[in-house]
Amino acid sequence: MKAQYIIAGLIVALGLFLLTSSFVVVNSGHVGVVRTLGAVQPEPLKEGFHFKKPFLDQVEEIDIRLRKTENQASAASKDLQVVSTRVAVQYSLNGPVVPLTYQKIGRREIVETTLVDPAIMESVKAVTAEYTAEHLITRRAEVKSRIQSAVESFINETLAQKEVVGALSIANVAITDFDFSAEFNHAIEDKVRAEQEALQAKNEKLRRVTQAEAAAAERTLAADAEAYQIEVASKARADAIRREAEALKDNPALIQLRIAEKWDGRLPQVSGGNTIPLLNLDGLGARE
Numbered sequence: 001m002k003a004q005y006i007i008a009g010l011i012v013a014l015g016l017f018l019l020t021s022s023f024v025v026v027n028s029g030h031v032g033v034v035r036t037l038g039a040v041q042p043e044p045l046k047e048g049f050h051f052k053k054p055f056l057d058q059v060e061e062i063d064i065r066l067r068k069t070e071n072q073a074s075a076a077s078k079d080l081q082v083v084s085t086r087v088a089v090q091y092s093l094n095g096p097v098v099p100l101t102y103q104k105i106g107r108r109e110i111v112e113t114t115l116v117d118p119a120i121m122e123s124v125k126a127v128t129a130e131y132t133a134e135h136l137i138t139r140r141a142e143v144k145s146r147i148q149s150a151v152e153s154f155i156n157e158t159l160a161q162k163e164v165v166g167a168l169s170i171a172n173v174a175i176t177d178f179d180f181s182a183e184f185n186h187a188i189e190d191k192v193r194a195e196q197e198a199l200q201a202k203n204e205k206l207r208r209v210t211q212a213e214a215a216a217a218e219r220t221l222a223a224d225a226e227a228y229q230i231e232v233a234s235k236a237r238a239d240a241i242r243r244e245a246e247a248l249k250d251n252p253a254l255i256q257l258r259i260a261e262k263w264d265g266r267l268p269q270v271s272g273g274n275t276i277p278l279l280n281l282d283g284l285g286a287r288e
Contacts, residue, residue: 029065030047032045034099035058035059040099042099062107065092066091068090069088075129078132078135088174091168091171101168111167116155136178
């Protein structure tokens with residue numbers, strides 16, 4: 001009886017093992033690479049439930065979701081400045097080509113270390129050598145586009161040599177950091193400070209010129225106003241003199257009135273006698 005129970009238990013265990021090893025579940029965001037006795041099958045398994053041959057088939061899950069890898073490369077710029085550039089690449093593996101990629105290159109980690117990272121380093125060095133250190137900063141968008149094109153070209157050329165065209169897709173390339181030498185950073189700071197001081201001096205000069213022009217304009221307006229007042233007063237005085245002269249010419253009595261207005265009331269001093277001299281107003285008028 002014991003032997004029968006042992007045999008029955010072994011049969012049940014074997015059956016369970018065969019049952020569990022005859023199917024596989026591929027997780028979402030992954031594809032399954034089937035290896036039959038070590039040979040990679042060309043068709044990948046999509047996410048979900050799949051049957052497989054027990055003992056013969058092994059399934060390797062490969063992540064095909066978008067992923068970021070980051071690397072840093074040092075290179076010399078066009079003006080011989082040492083620049084350390086950190087670049088991040090977002091990429092994903094193409095599901096239908098994953099079995100061939102696995103066969104020709106390896107798992108995803110190997111794809112990064114043997115393909116993507118070298119592409120970043122080589123592209124950064126090639127593009128950095130075409131720009132001065134200053135232009136790497138001021139033309140950052142252009143540099144990024146050039147690096148992305150170089151990375152894609154390097155990867156596509158390598159995949160073509162491995163006969164795995166279209167194994168992965170580049171979604172984006174980002175320059176996360178530029179690091180220059182301390183001497184170059186000091187030179188940039190000095191240049192920025194000099195430009196700021198020059199701009200400040202220019203603004204101060206413009207302010208003083210504006211103030212001087214405003215003061216000159218104000219003096220000109222004041223002189224014009226004073227000259228206008230003098231001209232108006234002169235014309236008024238000349239007109240008054242003209243009218244008074246015409247009035248005196250046509251009215252002799254008015255002349256006598258003007259003479260009387262000018263007399264201070266004192267009589268001439270005459271010595272001898274008690275006779276009071278009489279004034280000849282006509283004579284005085286003639287002398288006037």
